[in-house]
Amino acid sequence: DIQVTQSPSFLSASVGDRVSITCRANQTISIYLNWYQQISGRAPSLLINVASSLQSGVPSRFSGSGSGTDFTLTISSLQPEDFATYYCQQTYDMSRTFGGGTKVEIK
Amino acid sequence: QVQLQESGPGLVKPSQTLSLTCSVTGASITNGGFYWGWIRQHPGKGLEWLGYIYFTGSTHYNPSLTSRVLMSVDTSKNQFSLKLSSVTAADTAVYYCARVPRLSGYGLDVWGQGTTVGVSS
Numbered sequence: 001d002i003q004v005t006q007s008p009s010f011l012s013a014s015v016g017d018r019v020s021i022t023c024r025a026n027q028t029i030s031i032y033l034n035w036y037q038q039i040s041g042r043a044p045s046l047l048i049n050v051a052s053s054l055q056s057g058v059p060s061r062f063s064g065s066g067s068g069t070d071f072t073l074t075i076s077s078l079q080p081e082d083f084a085t086y087y088c089q090q091t092y093d094m095s096r097t098f099g100g101g102t103k104v105e106i107k
Numbered sequence: 108q109v110q111l112q113e114s115g116p117g118l119v120k121p122s123q124t125l126s127l128t129c130s131v132t133g134a135s136i137t138n139g140g141f142y143w144g145w146i147r148q149h150p151g152k153g154l155e156w157l158g159y160i161y162f163t164g165s166t167h168y169n170p171s172l173t174s175r176v177l178m179s180v181d182t183s184k185n186q187f188s189l190k191l192s193s194v195t196a197a198d199t200a201v202y203y204c205a206r207v208p209r210l211s212g213y214g215l216d217v218w219g220q221g222t223t224v225g226v227s228s
Binding site for chain 1: 171212
Protein backbone atom coordinates (compact mmCIF):
# COMPACT_ATOMS: atom_id res chain seq x y z
CA ASP A 1 0.00 0.00 0.00
CA ILE A 2 1.05 3.57 -0.62
CA GLN A 3 1.70 5.47 2.59
CA VAL A 4 1.79 9.24 2.78
CA THR A 5 3.49 10.98 5.67
CA GLN A 6 2.80 14.58 6.54
CA SER A 7 5.08 16.90 8.44
CA PRO A 8 4.93 18.60 10.76
CA SER A 9 1.94 17.13 12.59
CA PHE A 10 1.51 20.36 14.50
CA LEU A 11 2.44 23.90 13.54
CA SER A 12 2.11 27.13 15.52
CA ALA A 13 2.12 30.33 13.46
CA SER A 14 0.97 33.94 13.44
CA VAL A 15 -1.39 35.80 11.13
CA GLY A 16 0.59 36.93 8.11
CA ASP A 17 3.17 34.13 8.34
CA ARG A 18 4.21 32.05 5.32
CA VAL A 19 3.50 28.42 6.16
CA SER A 20 4.55 25.22 4.41
CA ILE A 21 3.35 21.67 5.00
CA THR A 22 4.97 18.68 3.35
CA CYS A 23 3.66 15.29 2.31
CA ARG A 24 5.97 12.42 1.37
CA ALA A 25 4.86 9.21 -0.32
CA ASN A 26 6.70 5.92 0.11
CA GLN A 27 6.73 5.40 -3.65
CA THR A 28 6.34 7.62 -6.65
CA ILE A 29 2.78 8.85 -7.19
CA SER A 30 3.44 11.23 -10.10
CA ILE A 31 1.27 14.29 -9.43
CA TYR A 32 -1.64 12.37 -7.89
CA LEU A 33 -1.77 14.25 -4.61
CA ASN A 34 -4.58 16.45 -3.31
CA TRP A 35 -4.82 18.78 -0.31
CA TYR A 36 -7.77 19.43 2.00
CA GLN A 37 -8.58 21.79 4.85
CA GLN A 38 -10.71 20.69 7.79
CA ILE A 39 -12.00 23.23 10.26
CA SER A 40 -12.87 21.68 13.61
CA GLY A 41 -16.26 19.96 13.62
CA ARG A 42 -16.78 20.34 9.88
CA ALA A 43 -16.27 18.24 6.78
CA PRO A 44 -12.99 18.64 4.90
CA SER A 45 -12.90 20.95 1.89
CA LEU A 46 -10.74 20.57 -1.20
CA LEU A 47 -7.92 23.06 -1.70
CA ILE A 48 -5.55 21.66 -4.33
CA ASN A 49 -5.96 19.01 -7.04
CA VAL A 50 -3.19 16.89 -8.59
CA ALA A 51 -0.36 18.59 -6.73
CA SER A 52 -0.77 22.15 -7.92
CA SER A 53 -4.20 22.90 -9.42
CA LEU A 54 -6.11 25.35 -7.21
CA GLN A 55 -9.71 24.25 -6.65
CA SER A 56 -12.29 26.78 -7.82
CA GLY A 57 -13.15 29.31 -5.12
CA VAL A 58 -10.05 28.70 -3.01
CA PRO A 59 -8.03 31.84 -2.22
CA SER A 60 -4.82 32.31 -4.19
CA ARG A 61 -2.71 32.43 -1.01
CA PHE A 62 -2.92 28.62 -1.10
CA SER A 63 -0.56 26.86 -3.51
CA GLY A 64 0.73 23.36 -4.06
CA SER A 65 3.87 21.97 -5.60
CA GLY A 66 5.77 18.76 -6.07
CA SER A 67 5.79 15.50 -7.99
CA GLY A 68 7.06 11.99 -7.54
CA THR A 69 7.30 11.46 -3.78
CA ASP A 70 7.58 14.95 -2.28
CA PHE A 71 4.86 17.56 -2.17
CA THR A 72 4.28 20.89 -0.44
CA LEU A 73 1.25 22.96 0.48
CA THR A 74 2.09 26.62 1.05
CA ILE A 75 -0.04 29.36 2.55
CA SER A 76 1.62 32.62 1.55
CA SER A 77 0.09 34.81 4.27
CA LEU A 78 -1.80 33.02 7.00
CA GLN A 79 -5.25 34.43 7.73
CA PRO A 80 -7.39 33.89 10.86
CA GLU A 81 -9.75 31.58 8.95
CA ASP A 82 -6.82 29.33 7.94
CA PHE A 83 -6.31 27.91 11.40
CA ALA A 84 -7.40 24.34 10.78
CA THR A 85 -6.10 20.84 10.11
CA TYR A 86 -4.71 20.08 6.66
CA TYR A 87 -4.61 16.66 4.99
CA CYS A 88 -3.00 15.34 1.85
CA GLN A 89 -4.45 12.40 -0.10
CA GLN A 90 -2.82 10.29 -2.78
CA THR A 91 -5.03 9.22 -5.68
CA TYR A 92 -2.40 7.10 -7.45
CA ASP A 93 -3.94 3.81 -6.35
CA MET A 94 -7.25 2.58 -5.05
CA SER A 95 -6.29 2.79 -1.40
CA ARG A 96 -6.38 6.60 -1.87
CA THR A 97 -4.68 7.03 1.49
CA PHE A 98 -4.71 10.26 3.45
CA GLY A 99 -1.83 11.69 5.38
CA GLY A 100 -2.09 11.93 9.15
CA GLY A 101 -2.86 15.65 9.15
CA THR A 102 -1.16 18.89 10.15
CA LYS A 103 -2.88 21.04 12.72
CA VAL A 104 -2.16 24.75 12.28
CA GLU A 105 -2.73 26.75 15.43
CA ILE A 106 -2.39 30.39 16.40
CA LYS A 107 0.92 31.33 18.02
CA GLN B 108 -25.59 24.06 -5.85
CA VAL B 109 -24.80 20.42 -5.27
CA GLN B 110 -25.41 19.18 -1.74
CA LEU B 111 -24.90 15.77 -0.15
CA GLN B 112 -26.57 14.56 3.04
CA GLU B 113 -25.83 11.36 4.94
CA SER B 114 -28.52 9.52 6.88
CA GLY B 115 -28.73 6.35 8.91
CA PRO B 116 -28.66 4.90 12.43
CA GLY B 117 -26.33 6.56 14.90
CA LEU B 118 -25.74 3.33 16.79
CA VAL B 119 -25.07 -0.19 15.54
CA LYS B 120 -24.48 -3.35 17.57
CA PRO B 121 -21.24 -5.30 17.20
CA SER B 122 -21.26 -7.95 14.45
CA GLN B 123 -24.20 -6.27 12.72
CA THR B 124 -24.23 -4.33 9.46
CA LEU B 125 -23.86 -0.56 9.32
CA SER B 126 -26.08 1.00 6.65
CA LEU B 127 -25.90 4.60 5.49
CA THR B 128 -27.47 6.52 2.63
CA CYS B 129 -26.29 9.67 0.91
CA SER B 130 -28.92 11.86 -0.73
CA VAL B 131 -27.76 14.11 -3.54
CA THR B 132 -29.58 17.36 -4.35
CA GLY B 133 -28.81 20.01 -6.95
CA ALA B 134 -27.42 17.54 -9.47
CA SER B 135 -28.22 14.18 -10.96
CA ILE B 136 -26.28 11.21 -9.70
CA THR B 137 -26.33 9.95 -13.31
CA ASN B 138 -24.03 12.78 -14.37
CA GLY B 139 -21.28 10.78 -15.99
CA GLY B 140 -18.56 13.15 -14.85
CA PHE B 141 -18.52 11.94 -11.25
CA TYR B 142 -18.15 8.99 -8.98
CA TRP B 143 -19.77 8.98 -5.53
CA GLY B 144 -17.63 8.09 -2.55
CA TRP B 145 -17.47 7.32 1.16
CA ILE B 146 -14.83 8.36 3.68
CA ARG B 147 -14.70 7.97 7.45
CA GLN B 148 -12.90 9.64 10.31
CA HIS B 149 -12.28 7.87 13.59
CA PRO B 150 -12.74 10.04 16.72
CA GLY B 151 -9.90 12.53 16.92
CA LYS B 152 -8.07 10.85 14.06
CA GLY B 153 -7.38 11.25 10.37
CA LEU B 154 -9.38 10.33 7.28
CA GLU B 155 -9.85 6.87 5.77
CA TRP B 156 -10.99 6.28 2.19
CA LEU B 157 -13.69 3.57 1.90
CA GLY B 158 -14.43 3.54 -1.82
CA TYR B 159 -16.67 4.88 -4.55
CA ILE B 160 -19.44 3.89 -6.92
CA TYR B 161 -20.44 5.01 -10.41
CA PHE B 162 -24.10 5.48 -11.37
CA THR B 163 -23.90 2.29 -13.42
CA GLY B 164 -23.20 0.34 -10.24
CA SER B 165 -19.50 -0.13 -10.90
CA THR B 166 -17.57 0.00 -7.63
CA HIS B 167 -14.02 0.50 -6.42
CA TYR B 168 -13.29 -0.28 -2.77
CA ASN B 169 -10.34 0.31 -0.48
CA PRO B 170 -8.50 -3.03 -0.65
CA SER B 171 -8.25 -3.15 3.15
CA LEU B 172 -12.04 -3.21 3.51
CA THR B 173 -13.19 -5.05 0.38
CA SER B 174 -14.46 -8.09 2.26
CA ARG B 175 -16.86 -6.04 4.40
CA VAL B 176 -17.95 -3.15 2.17
CA LEU B 177 -20.85 -3.01 -0.24
CA MET B 178 -21.93 0.13 -2.07
CA SER B 179 -25.04 0.58 -4.17
CA VAL B 180 -26.82 3.32 -6.06
CA ASP B 181 -30.50 4.17 -6.51
CA THR B 182 -30.79 6.50 -9.47
CA SER B 183 -34.56 6.86 -9.06
CA LYS B 184 -34.02 8.44 -5.65
CA ASN B 185 -30.74 10.17 -6.54
CA GLN B 186 -29.07 8.36 -3.66
CA PHE B 187 -26.18 6.03 -3.03
CA SER B 188 -25.56 3.78 -0.07
CA LEU B 189 -22.89 2.13 2.05
CA LYS B 190 -23.11 -1.17 3.91
CA LEU B 191 -20.31 -2.27 6.22
CA SER B 192 -20.72 -5.76 7.65
CA SER B 193 -19.46 -7.41 10.84
CA VAL B 194 -18.80 -4.11 12.58
CA THR B 195 -16.69 -3.75 15.70
CA ALA B 196 -15.89 -0.83 17.97
CA ALA B 197 -13.10 0.03 15.54
CA ASP B 198 -15.77 1.06 13.02
CA THR B 199 -17.00 3.85 15.29
CA ALA B 200 -16.42 7.02 13.24
CA VAL B 201 -17.89 9.98 11.44
CA TYR B 202 -18.90 8.80 7.98
CA TYR B 203 -18.85 11.24 5.07
CA CYS B 204 -20.16 10.90 1.55
CA ALA B 205 -18.53 12.94 -1.19
CA ARG B 206 -18.45 13.59 -4.91
CA VAL B 207 -15.42 12.33 -6.83
CA PRO B 208 -14.64 13.95 -10.20
CA ARG B 209 -13.72 11.42 -12.85
CA LEU B 210 -10.86 13.67 -13.91
CA SER B 211 -7.83 11.49 -13.29
CA GLY B 212 -6.64 11.88 -9.72
CA TYR B 213 -8.79 14.85 -8.83
CA GLY B 214 -9.98 15.29 -5.25
CA LEU B 215 -13.32 15.06 -3.44
CA ASP B 216 -14.92 18.38 -4.35
CA VAL B 217 -18.28 18.24 -2.54
CA TRP B 218 -18.79 16.66 0.88
CA GLY B 219 -21.75 15.87 3.07
CA GLN B 220 -21.69 17.21 6.62
CA GLY B 221 -20.96 13.76 8.02
CA THR B 222 -22.87 11.44 10.30
CA THR B 223 -21.56 9.90 13.51
CA VAL B 224 -21.94 6.16 13.89
CA GLY B 225 -21.14 4.38 17.13
CA VAL B 226 -20.71 0.63 17.52
CA SER B 227 -21.77 -0.63 20.91
CA SER B 228 -23.98 -3.26 22.48
